[in-house]
Amino acid sequence: MCRGAVLMKADLSCTLLTMAANEHEEKRNLELGGHVGFDSLPDQLVSKSVAQGFCFNILCVGETGIGKSTLMNTLFNTTFENEEASHYQSEVQLRPQTYDLQESNVNLKLTVVHTVGFGDQINKGQSHKPILDYIDAQFERYLEEELKIRRSLFNCHDTRIHICLYFIAPTGHSLKSLDLVTMKKLDSKVNIIPVIAKADTVSKSELDKLKIKIMSELVSNGVQIYQFPTEDEAVAEINTSMNTHLPFAVVGSVEDVKVGNKMVKARLYPWGSVQVENENHCDFVKLREMLLRVNMEDLREQTHARHYELYRRCKLEEMGFKDTGPDSQSFSLQETYEAKRKEFLVDLQRKEEEMRQMFVSKVKETEAELKEKEKELHERFEQLKRMHQDEKKNLEEKRRDLEEEMNAFNRRKVAAETLMGQALQGCSQPFKKDKDKKNFFSLPSACSLTSGRNLN
Amino acid sequence: MSSNIRYKSRIPVKTGEETAEEKQYVGFATLPNQVHRKSVKKGFDFTLMVAGESGMGKSTLVNSLFLTDLYKERKLLNAEERINQTVEIIKHTVDIEEKGVKLKLTIVDTPGFGDAVNNNECWKPITDYIDQQFEQYFRDESGLNRKNIQDNRVHCCLYFIPPFGHGLRPVDVEFMKALHEKVNIIPLIAKADCLTPNEIKKLKDRIREEIDKFGIKVYQFPECDSDEDEEFKQLDKELKECTPFAVIGSNTVVEARGQRVRGRLYPWGIVEVENQSHCDFVKLRNMLIRSHMHDLKDVTCDVHYENYRAQCIQEMTSKLAQDNRMESPIPILPLSTPDVETEKLIKLKDEELKRMQEMLNKMQQQMHDKEQ
Numbered sequence: 001m002c003r004g005a006v007l008m009k010a011d012l013s014c015t016l017l018t019m020a021a022n023e024h025e026e027k028r029n030l031e032l033g034g035h036v037g038f039d040s041l042p043d044q045l046v047s048k049s050v051a052q053g054f055c056f057n058i059l060c061v062g063e064t065g066i067g068k069s070t071l072m073n074t075l076f077n078t079t080f081e082n083e084e085a086s087h088y089q090s091e092v093q094l095r096p097q098t099y100d101l102q103e104s105n106v107n108l109k110l111t112v113v114h115t116v117g118f119g120d121q122i123n124k125g126q127s128h129k130p131i132l133d134y135i136d137a138q139f140e141r142y143l144e145e146e147l148k149i150r151r152s153l154f155n156c157h158d159t160r161i162h163i164c165l166y167f168i169a170p171t172g173h174s175l176k177s178l179d180l181v182t183m184k185k186l187d188s189k190v191n192i193i194p195v196i197a198k199a200d201t202v203s204k205s206e207l208d209k210l211k212i213k214i215m216s217e218l219v220s221n222g223v224q225i226y227q228f229p230t231e232d233e234a235v236a237e238i239n240t241s242m243n244t245h246l247p248f249a250v251v252g253s254v255e256d257v258k259v260g261n262k263m264v265k266a267r268l269y270p271w272g273s274v275q276v277e278n279e280n281h282c283d284f285v286k287l288r289e290m291l292l293r294v295n296m297e298d299l300r301e302q303t304h305a306r307h308y309e310l311y312r313r314c315k316l317e318e319m320g321f322k323d324t325g326p327d328s329q330s331f332s333l334q335e336t337y338e339a340k341r342k343e344f345l346v347d348l349q350r351k352e353e354e355m356r357q358m359f360v361s362k363v364k365e366t367e368a369e370l371k372e373k374e375k376e377l378h379e380r381f382e383q384l385k386r387m388h389q390d391e392k393k394n395l396e397e398k399r400r401d402l403e404e405e406m407n408a409f410n411r412r413k414v415a416a417e418t419l420m421g422q423a424l425q426g427c428s429q430p431f432k433k434d435k436d437k438k439n440f441f442s443l444p445s446a447c448s449l450t451s452g453r454n455l456n
Numbered sequence: 457m458s459s460n461i462r463y464k465s466r467i468p469v470k471t472g473e474e475t476a477e478e479k480q481y482v483g484f485a486t487l488p489n490q491v492h493r494k495s496v497k498k499g500f501d502f503t504l505m506v507a508g509e510s511g512m513g514k515s516t517l518v519n520s521l522f523l524t525d526l527y528k529e530r531k532l533l534n535a536e537e538r539i540n541q542t543v544e545i546i547k548h549t550v551d552i553e554e555k556g557v558k559l560k561l562t563i564v565d566t567p568g569f570g571d572a573v574n575n576n577e578c579w580k581p582i583t584d585y586i587d588q589q590f591e592q593y594f595r596d597e598s599g600l601n602r603k604n605i606q607d608n609r610v611h612c613c614l615y616f617i618p619p620f621g622h623g624l625r626p627v628d629v630e631f632m633k634a635l636h637e638k639v640n641i642i643p644l645i646a647k648a649d650c651l652t653p654n655e656i657k658k659l660k661d662r663i664r665e666e667i668d669k670f671g672i673k674v675y676q677f678p679e680c681d682s683d684e685d686e687e688f689k690q691l692d693k694e695l696k697e698c699t700p701f702a703v704i705g706s707n708t709v710v711e712a713r714g715q716r717v718r719g720r721l722y723p724w725g726i727v728e729v730e731n732q733s734h735c736d737f738v739k740l741r742n743m744l745i746r747s748h749m750h751d752l753k754d755v756t757c758d759v760h761y762e763n764y765r766a767q768c769i770q771e772m773t774s775k776l777a778q779d780n781r782m783e784s785p786i787p788i789l790p791l792s793t794p795d796v797e798t799e800k801l802i803k804l805k806d807e808e809l810k811r812m813q814e815m816l817n818k819m820q821q822q823m824h825d826k827e828q
Contacts, residue, residue: 063620063621064621064622064625065620065621065622066620066621067620084622085622086622087621087622087623087624087625087626088626120625120626121626122574122575122576122626122627122630123573123574123575123576124573124574124575125573125574169511169618169620170647170650171509171510171511171512172511172513173510173511173532174511174532174534174535175534175535176535176538176571177535177536177538177539177541177571177572177573178573179535180535180536180539181539181573197620198620198650200649200650200722200724201619201647201649201650203720203721203722204721204722204723213534217534217535217536220536221535221536267652268652269649269652269653269724269725269727270653270733270734271722271724271725271726271727271728271734272722272724272725272726273724273725274722274724275724280723281723281724
């Protein structure tokens, strides 16, 4: 439907321009003579949209364990897979999940985004940032698609957040400071509907007081929450009455409990059971009515016409685009685009030069370092070689000394032996018996023993 | 003690035959009676601290516990003012009397805890307050005139855990870890009327698990003596399994089942505060006021205060040793220095012992070798 709206808007602006050009032409209302048949235009539009299918994206913001997943399950009467989050996340993360639902012959591509770890950190000053970044990223994605040369907007999966359900903890007094700060940051980016979660802990009288307190705090701090539209007569009445019931106090449950003789969705307590679809017990039915049955299309339109346009304008202005120049001449997007592109290319070139120079200088540095190291190594090598040679020389000297000693000893030994032999021959005559045999044999053996020892 | 046993003093009746027992009767069995009289005359005092985020029902619970209205004119801040709020400490003191027993009750409130966007160290004012009270008592105790010491030490801290989450949050863990060695912490699950019985059980198990995991020392009920009767032991066991208590408070009286009780009126039913199947309020009240009030005071005096005192004195003596000055703000009793000296002596003796042991071993070894 929003694609159709864009097309129609484009057409309208063209006709307006041409009409402004021909100011002298007057508008004329003509009476029709019979039934022409263009009253079927809405039907044609409807059948076309049904064939395309619809997209709807919900963002649920609230503390861990406040009941976001349970409420989604209750709203859409199904079980979306969701694992329980822990309280110890160091920062807020967003988890989107997309589902394809079908009812009658209407296809709905539903994306539910949960904030994980919201409100758990001790310092919550940065809690809103991941949420804002996510919303902006979806707008950015759509903007990129819109600015493409070849674009397929009708085929594109629109992921922009259409509605943010902000879950308020039922503390009984008023909003928490974190709620106020976050909603203030989000109200210009997305449609916010605040809901009081786990409302079965607030009694009727307390609930009225709490609702009044919350709304007055939001108003006094300038937070703009989504107001149900009251211009269309068909839904004006119900919407105005619902506007007075904000914020909705909801209870979620996917368990069936027997009440009377029916099975209804309820929470069973020892003191009674809270029925989800009983309007006396909570505002769940009102929320479902407003969110899904009456105002879904309006939410999508508002997202596109107000929030997205605001984002687009800010973004393009940032990039330097203007609608009218200093001398009131309208710029064409094309020219500005060209100028920007040239600027960008020049910038790129400059950066490349810088990088190249840096690279060259770094290379030189490393080369110089390497050369130095090489020199050092060389020196050390020379040094070691010299040392080695010195040692070798020493060893040689020692060896020679040792050899000389050995030679000297051997000569002495030979001299001693010859002396011994002469002495024995001299006195071998008188002693011929065992005694000299003994002596004869004992001396050389003693000599060989000692010589053997020395050599070793 | 749930039963009030009065010991009557028996005047020994002089009969002709005195039984062996009566001969041996001395009469100090009347001591409990005397203690009872004196304490009634002196009166009691109790300081209770309540901590938790705003809107958890702390004031309502205190009113329900003591059946009075402590918070007549209270200014509640709105969300904008709370963005940068700091934690304050506010004391309310009331004197209440029941059956001749006087109680001076002090409730220490901590508005602003956990309310700001940045809650870094938001428990610091609370720990400072508790330390201050300990310091004050320490000075009084060490002073010259000790007749009228006012005991402002915090005896118990009720910590309110929000029931909306899946267990303890980081701020809960940090707060309890900062305080568990200074005060008796009793964690409570606040606003328990938003949880079905199954959910309560799951949450209690979760919280007990996490308390163990993070090593938080909450107040432990004392073990009951082995000579108590079975019923008492059973009750005690049930009490311990029920922690942390899931409580509901109410300032209004409603009509339920033909009676006027404190409760909350919903379109789908009436929650009675004093109905044990609805919440653990009765268990908390019994534990806090009827059975364990004095034990809480004792643990505060014997454990937390003594820890503080020991730490304080150690710091002071180490500082003195460093500074080598004789001045000190509080007169150091002669007991403290002998501690340090005796420690040194002990160390010396230990070393001597070790040396002698080694010598003995050597001699034994030598003898062994010689034998071989």
